Amino acid sequence: MKEGFSDPKSFKRRAREVKELLIKSILFCCAASSVLITFGVVWTLLKEALPFFQEVSFGQFLFDTEWTPLFEDPKYGIMTLVSGTLLTTFIALTVAIPLGTITAVFLSEYCSANVREILKPVLELLAAVPTVVYGYFALLFVTPLLQKIIPDLASFNALSAGLVMGVMIIPYVSSLTEDAMRAVPVYLREGSLALGASNFQTSFKVIVPSAFSGIASAYVLGISRALGETMVVAIAAGLQPRLSFNPLESTETLTAYIVQVSMGDLPQGSIGYKTIYVAGSVLLLFTLVFNLIGQRIRSRVEKKAK
Amino acid sequence: MVEKSKKAEVLNLSFGYSPAVKVIRSINLPIYQNTVTALIGPSGCGKSTLLRCFNRMHDLYGQVKYEGEIKLYPESVNILSSTVDPIEVRMKVGMVFQKPNPFPKSIFENIAYGLRVRGIKKRSYIDDKVEDSLKKAGLWDEVSSRLHTSAAALSGGQQQRLCIARALATEPDLLLLDEPTSALDPISTAHIEELLAELKKSVTILMVTHNLHQAARTADYTAFMYLGDLIEFGESDQIFTNPKEQRTENYITGRFG
Ligand SMILES: Nc1ncnc2c1ncn2[C@@H]1O[C@H](COP(=O)(O)OP(=O)(O)OP(=O)(O)O)[C@@H](O)[C@H]1O
Ligand SMILES: [Mg+2]
Numbered sequence: 424m425k426e427g428f429s430d431p432k433s434f435k436r437r438a439r440e441v442k443e444l445l446i447k448s449i450l451f452c453c454a455a456s457s458v459l460i461t462f463g464v465v466w467t468l469l470k471e472a473l474p475f476f477q478e479v480s481f482g483q484f485l486f487d488t489e490w491t492p493l494f495e496d497p498k499y500g501i502m503t504l505v506s507g508t509l510l511t512t513f514i515a516l517t518v519a520i521p522l523g524t525i526t527a528v529f530l531s532e533y534c535s536a537n538v539r540e541i542l543k544p545v546l547e548l549l550a551a552v553p554t555v556v557y558g559y560f561a562l563l564f565v566t567p568l569l570q571k572i573i574p575d576l577a578s579f580n581a582l583s584a585g586l587v588m589g590v591m592i593i594p595y596v597s598s599l600t601e602d603a604m605r606a607v608p609v610y611l612r613e614g615s616l617a618l619g620a621s622n623f624q625t626s627f628k629v630i631v632p633s634a635f636s637g638i639a640s641a642y643v644l645g646i647s648r649a650l651g652e653t654m655v656v657a658i659a660a661g662l663q664p665r666l667s668f669n670p671l672e673s674t675e676t677l678t679a680y681i682v683q684v685s686m687g688d689l690p691q692g693s694i695g696y697k698t699i700y701v702a703g704s705v706l707l708l709f710t711l712v713f714n715l716i717g718q719r720i721r722s723r724v725e726k727k728a729k
Numbered sequence: 730m731v732e733k734s735k736k737a738e739v740l741n742l743s744f745g746y747s748p749a750v751k752v753i754r755s756i757n758l759p760i761y762q763n764t765v766t767a768l769i770g771p772s773g774c775g776k777s778t779l780l781r782c783f784n785r786m787h788d789l790y791g792q793v794k795y796e797g798e799i800k801l802y803p804e805s806v807n808i809l810s811s812t813v814d815p816i817e818v819r820m821k822v823g824m825v826f827q828k829p830n831p832f833p834k835s836i837f838e839n840i841a842y843g844l845r846v847r848g849i850k851k852r853s854y855i856d857d858k859v860e861d862s863l864k865k866a867g868l869w870d871e872v873s874s875r876l877h878t879s880a881a882a883l884s885g886g887q888q889q890r891l892c893i894a895r896a897l898a899t900e901p902d903l904l905l906l907d908e909p910t911s912a913l914d915p916i917s918t919a920h921i922e923e924l925l926a927e928l929k930k931s932v933t934i935l936m937v938t939h940n941l942h943q944a945a946r947t948a949d950y951t952a953f954m955y956l957g958d959l960i961e962f963g964e965s966d967q968i969f970t971n972p973k974e975q976r977t978e979n980y981i982t983g984r985f986g
Contacts, residue, residue: 535791614830614892617784618843618899619820628842633833 468707471700478694490664492698501705503664507581507674511656512649514585514670515592519645523596531604532626550594558658561587566659579661579673588655596645603637604630636721643717647710653678677706733761735802736933737903742797744782752778753957765925765934767948767965769941771980774954776937780905783935784822785815801902820847823901827908829888831880836872839880839891843899858898866894867924886917906936910943922947941981945969953977
């Protein structure tokens with residue numbers, strides 16, 4: 424016998440509705456928790472950071488050219504730390520973006536399945552090496568090596584820290600880029616090759632542009648990693664805040680400053696203590712801005728493709 | 730009809746995706762210059778497989794072995810030979826796919842793509858060629874005012890004509906079409922069928938189709954394939970009115986088995 428439509432008040436119907444509701448609530452809670460945690464982090468940061476500006480004016484904060492919060496005559500020029508952060512990030516990206524993209528093109532378009540099976544785990548190993556190890560690698564191996572070519576290079580410098588950081592980020596960029604390229608439908612690849620295009624032309628004129636929104640995400644992740652990286656710069660770039668973009672000198676990033684002062688014991692509530700949160704907030708702001716830019720690029724590209 | 734000169738010829742061709750299983754077997758098929766040849770047959774009989782031998786598409790997927798030859802005239806070169814560069818083959822043999830596949834670029838850049846790939850940079854030549862190909866594909870009037878807008882915004886039928894224009898821009902000797910109208914509505918289909926009649930004045934066409942009326946209407950010659958074998962080849966009139974083979978007759982009359 425076929426079943427008819429059930430009575431909306433029947434037990435079976437009720438039970439199913441309650442179950443659906445339960446599942447939906449659990450899923451919602453999981454999704455909401457990550458949002459809540461993000462807000463929690465932002466709130467903790469701002470709670471300590473905002474009182475800082477009762478003691479230090481915005482003008483000093485933005486335009487002072489020194490950052491010496493723990494000295495007798497404290498200066499709070501955040502731009503010193505910002506310049507150090509942007510400099511090391513920029514150096515890292517000049518390594519990670521080209522090499523990561525080329526690696527992805529090779530993995531996705533050129534190499535055989537066998538080679539890929541070997542290469543990918545090796546590449547992922549680059550991301551598995553602890554960052555302290557990278558830090559000492561930069562300080563004790565890369566810097567001396569570079570000093571042979573550039574005698575002026577300081578023993579703590581932005582250049583080798585940035586370069587090593589770049590190598591560290593390659594797998595993040597390459598693996599997401601490769602996924603995006605492999606997701607490009609096969610009929611576009613065949614369409615290009617059928618017109619007599621070489622693999623190289625197909626990769627860079629059709630596949631990369633088609634995968635652009637995914638590739639943009641990969642780059643944004645790379646940028647976020649570079650901005651937030653701490654150990655390598657703390658160890659190899661020195662701990663000297665400096666308003667300069669000279670890669671040969673030592674410098675200090677926002678993150679490196681945070682670990683540096685966190686290791687001393689600053690009294691809670693003191694202005695030095697608050698600077699930690701201020702630096703953290705600025706860092707968060709940068710990551711946020713880059714993520715938003717990435718999202719804008721992505722949605723623009725997606726709109727264009729439609 | 731008088732015997733025409735051959736543009737290409739399949740000689741004793743066998744091909745399989747793995748060494749053990751041959752998907753097409755000992756195919757012999759002439760392709761006459763400036764004609765439309767239709768490949769028909771039930772699903773899975775190897776039509777696409779045969780078509781994709783003509784531009785060495787199978788080479789993209791690992792080590793493949795073609796047995797037999799496809800000769801391209803007037804050079805009389807076996808394009809399946811391992812000494813022939815597949816890219817050079819694809820420069821001479823264009824292809825249009827079942828699903829319209831415009832690149833995510835502008836209409837203009839889609840057509841210019843094949844020229845740029847060949848290293849052509851001269852702006853005026855590319856401009857002329859784009860206009861010329863769009864006219865040949867019957868798309869010029871519809872898109873001439875928006876050449877630099879995205880090709881993705883075109884309708885399915887327009888996209889397919891764009892793909893035809895894209896293939897024509899590079900002046901192929903032979904144009905392969907794999908079910909070019911199966912994703913299109915009847916009006917777009919009729920449009921493309923008219924187009925084929927016009928195009929064969931300048932290019933030789935080999936087309937896979939499931940639409941027997943389409944084959945009868947547009948093709949000068951028809952080849953019937955069944956389970957990897959070429960059963961019968963002849964002028965379309967003869968194949969559709971007076972087939973010699975029983976299996977051909979069963980297929981075109983819809984009595985299969
Ligand atoms: N990439 C592939 N790898 C392995 N086998 C394949 C591949 N492509 C097709 N085949 C097999 O080869 C045979 C012929 O396929 P083909 O695509 O040439 O058929 P077709 O005549 O074009 O069919 P349709 O009309 O459905 O498009 C089929 O049995 C199919 O399963
Ligand atoms: Mg097919």
